[in-house]
Amino acid sequence: MQTEPRALNTVPFVSVENMMNLVRAVGVDRFLIELSEVIAEDFGRWSLFDKTPRVAAHSPDGVIELMPTSDGIAYGFKYVNGHPKNTKDGLQTVTAFGVLSDVATGYPVLMTEMTILTALRTAATSALVAKHLMPSGSRVMALIGNGAQSEFQALAFKAICGIDEVRLYDIDPTATQRCAQNLAGRGLKVTACGSAQEAVLGAHIVTTVTADKTNATILTDNMIGEGVHINAVGGDCPGKTELHSDILHRSSIFVEYPPQTRIEGEIQQLSADHPVTEFWQVITGAAPGRSSDKEITLFDSVGFATEDFSALRYVQRLLKDHPHSEDLDLLADPDEPRDLFGMLLRAGVA
Amino acid sequence: MQTEPRALNTVPFVSVENMMNLVRAVGVDRFLIELSEVIAEDFGRWSLFDKTPRVAAHSPDGVIELMPTSDGIAYGFKYVNGHPKNTKDGLQTVTAFGVLSDVATGYPVLMTEMTILTALRTAATSALVAKHLMPSGSRVMALIGNGAQSEFQALAFKAICGIDEVRLYDIDPTATQRCAQNLAGRGLKVTACGSAQEAVLGAHIVTTVTADKTNATILTDNMIGEGVHINAVGGDCPGKTELHSDILHRSSIFVEYPPQTRIEGEIQQLSADHPVTEFWQVITGAAPGRSSDKEITLFDSVGFATEDFSALRYVQRLLKDHPHSEDLDLLADPDEPRDLFGMLLRAGVA
Known part of the structure; x- marks a missing residue:
């Protein structure tokens, strides 16, 4: 042989x-x-x-x-x-x-x-969407949830959206501390906050990226003023949400792919026919993005293939x-x- | 740093x-x-x-x-x-x-x-199923389609079912020749045949493992006598079948997982409620396997996860x-x- x-x-x-x-x-x-x-x-x-x-x-x-x-x-x-x-x-x-x-x-x-690579693509997607939806002149982002995805979000919003300040909050102060340390010297003003409420003060963009596998309420209705863009990253599977439904009802909601987002995203809290805009429509000009300075825009991100x-x-x-x-x-x-x-x-x- | x-x-x-x-x-x-x-x-x-x-x-x-x-x-x-x-x-x-x-x-x-590994597991599955369904004393297998899977089928039926003769046929004679060469000296009598009809002569088991992505008719009704076990491996996706439906109507049909086989297997040619037995039921004793020497048993294999x-x-x-x-x-x-x-x-x- x-x-x-x-x-x-x-x-x-x-x-x-x-x-x-x-x-x-x-x-x-x-x-x-x-x-x-x-x-x-x-x-x-x-x-x-x-x-x-x-x-x-x-x-x-x-x-x-x-x-x-x-x-x-x-x-x-x-x-x-x-x-x-x-x-x-x-x-x-x-x-x-x-x-x-x-x-x-x-x-x-x-x-x-x-x-x-997923950490980078999730952050790049969030920032890409925000670039099309955030209020003009956005400079400050609240970053709630300071785990493995947080620095990537901060850096993507700096590089792609021109954010120059992040306001950090996590229920675990050591997570906030580590995130702040990792971001030091990278051209961002970093402010550690004692509560989610404090973090959103003055923020043009609010990013939620917590990891609890529950229907949590990271943001309540009173915390979100008009004109804000919300980048909701952490609520991404059935039974896992971050926002109070009152916020959803006040927001213009943008999603990746409705059949998936209605199961996995924040909008699992809403009726199956609640109006949403698919982000590809904004990119191609088939649908408008933000229509006024007072509109609350919400990217209900779950990550798509x-x-x-x-x-x-x-x-x-x-x-x-x-x-x-x-x-x-x-x-x-x-x-x-x-x-x-x-x-x-x-x-x-x- | x-x-x-x-x-x-x-x-x-x-x-x-x-x-x-x-x-x-x-x-x-x-x-x-x-x-x-x-x-x-x-x-x-x-x-x-x-x-x-x-x-x-x-x-x-x-x-x-x-x-x-x-x-x-x-x-x-x-x-x-x-x-x-x-x-x-x-x-x-x-x-x-x-x-x-x-x-x-x-x-x-x-x-x-x-x-x-897939070639080995497909052959091992075919032979495992045949061990439970073939007529007693099976010694001869027709092997129609002599491509990449063929030698594995031959060796699995030798090792697991005790087959000692394979009768080969492929529309491409060089495929048959190569299969015969690869099987030489491995304890099997190997007979190259000029037609599918010739290959099934005297076979207790008929294995079809052709690769055409069409509704082909590798076996016609007259080629299958009573008592034979058919191991239909090649018909495994929508629009790809190997057997004439008349054979299916004469056979007791065994499958891996009906929701998949009804889409991908030979039984895509039959009505959606045509009776089939799931092989796990034979293994566990929940359903009978072969019930008589005259029964035609058919394993409609598509490969399951x-x-x-x-x-x-x-x-x-x-x-x-x-x-x-x-x-x-x-x-x-x-x-x-x-x-x-x-x-x-x-x-x-x-």
């Missing part, structure tokens, strides 16, 4: 280490800005996408989700978990990885860690100039495609 | 190379037998599984599917494509990889190639004695779980 060398059909893999190398190579600000541009581009060609609500496996402690989408040329999916109790055991609440594939062949063309698709596309593009990837031996590649067993035979499997 | 070494939270990864090492380490026959035992075990605890029909993205050239399932303790999913035209370009029709995760934390605990789950569990078990895996740096693991940005900072991202 002859042993022939096997021509490897490898898939570029971006490890956690290499994702950090990529972010380092281009810089966080530029990464967020360019990523938001790709996200905007994909929202702008919304109708091309095959849109499926995510496939979720719920358990008492959390959820594991698969989020696929395709534009007909490329196919992407993300694996992501959400387990709030994980932090008690020194683990991440959210970890993720993703794959981009070629629709014509079905072959994966990129695999990447997406824990860091197209944003991950955009992030995968952006990473694929970055790799051309910054080859921070490894070759993953993921795809069996026999010399003759129908001779899979022959490949085993030639490898000495008898 | 201080750069601290990052404690890696790695995921064991079984590459194509290492999957071949695993199969070599235990041997193909033992691998197929043990895998079929794990598959049987999981069919035996069917009610525990969270069952979701696969999530498919269809395109003109093929399909990309995600197949998740969970038993409440572990969660598994497989990525798999099916692109019959790929072979023309030297690519595989089917490639796959899979992930096993811990439901309690959502963390992946195993990633593996599944192109080879639990079988991949079983395969992932088996590979995880094998790795304990045969550590053929690499460590994949897939999961960001900051020292303090909520300090994802701090991890970037300490890695020098500024």
Whole structure:
């Protein structure tokens, strides 16, 4: 029996280490800005996408989700978990990885860690949406919930929306302290606040990004004055909301994909026919964004598969100039495609 | 700024190379037998599984599917494509990889190639089902369609069902020739046949495993005598069938998961309420298998997520004695779980 060398059909893999190398190579600000541009581009060609609500496996402690989408040329999916109790055991609440594939062949063309990438794409999406909806002259953002996503939100709103002050609040003061430390020296005035009420004082934008898996009330109606833009990030699965429903009734609500948001977002508190605007309509000009200085705009963000698709596309593009990837031996590649067993035979499997 | 070494939270990864090492380490026959035992075990605890029909993205050239399932303790999913035209370009029709995760934390605990593994699990499932349904004393199997899956079917039926002769037919004689060569010296009498009709002569079991993405008629009614067990593997997506419906009407039909099989299997040709038996019922004794020597039994196989789950569990078990895996740096693991940005900072991202 002859042993022939096997021509490897490898898939570029971006490890956690290499994702950090990529972010380092281009810089966080530029990464967020360019990523938001790709996200905007994909929202702008919304109708091309095959849109499926995510496939979720719920358990008492959390959820594991698969989020696929395709534009007909490329196919992407993300694996992501959400387990709030994980932090008690020194683990991440959210970890993720993703794959981009070629629709014509079905072959994966990129695999990447997406824990860091999801944090960046969530922040880039929030800031992109805010850029279209926030009151003009927005400078100050309240940031309620100072966990793993908080610094990314602060930096995205600085880079993309021109925010120069963040007002932090978390029920855990050590979280606020760490967030403030991480943001020090990055061109933002950072104010640690003793309550959510204090944090929203003077804020043009209010971002909520807490992790409790409950119907919480992070913001009550009296805390939100006219003209504010609310970026509600943390309420993102059934039974997990952050805003009092009175705020929702006063707001113009913008969402990613209604079939998913009505199940997972803040608007799970509202009737199924409550009017919402899809953000792609704002991007393409099919619907107006903010219509007055007094309007309260609300982005009910749950994260949608197209944003991950955009992030995968952006990473694929970055790799051309910054080859921070490894070759993953993921795809069996026999010399003759129908001779899979022959490949085993030639490898000495008898 | 201080750069601290990052404690890696790695995921064991079984590459194509290492999957071949695993199969070599235990041997193909033992691998197929043990895998079929794990598959049987999981069919035996069917009610525990969270069952979701696969999530498919269809395109003109093929399909990309995600197949998740969970038993409440572990969660598994497989990525798999099916692109019959790929072979023309030297690519595989089917490639796959899979992930096993811990439901309690959502963390992946195993990633593996599944192109080879799927070929093994499909064959192990076919043979497991046949062991319960074939006429007693079965010795001869017709094998129609001699592509990438064919040798695995032959070897699984030898190892698990005691078959000692296979009768091969493919519309492409070179496929038959290669299959016969690959099976030479493996304890099977191999007969190359000039037609499907010739191949089924004297066969106790008829396996169809062709790849055309059409409603083909590989078997016509007159070719199937009484008492035969049919293992219909190739008809596995909408618009892709292999058997004439007359055969279906004469057969007792066994399936994996009716909601999926009625869409993807041979029974897409029948009315939605045509009676079928779920194979787990045969395994647990809740329903009879074959009831007479004259009965035609038909396994309308489409492949179900639990079988991949079983395969992932088996590979995880094998790795304990045969550590053929690499460590994949897939999961960001900051020292303090909520300090994802701090991890970037300490890695020098500024």
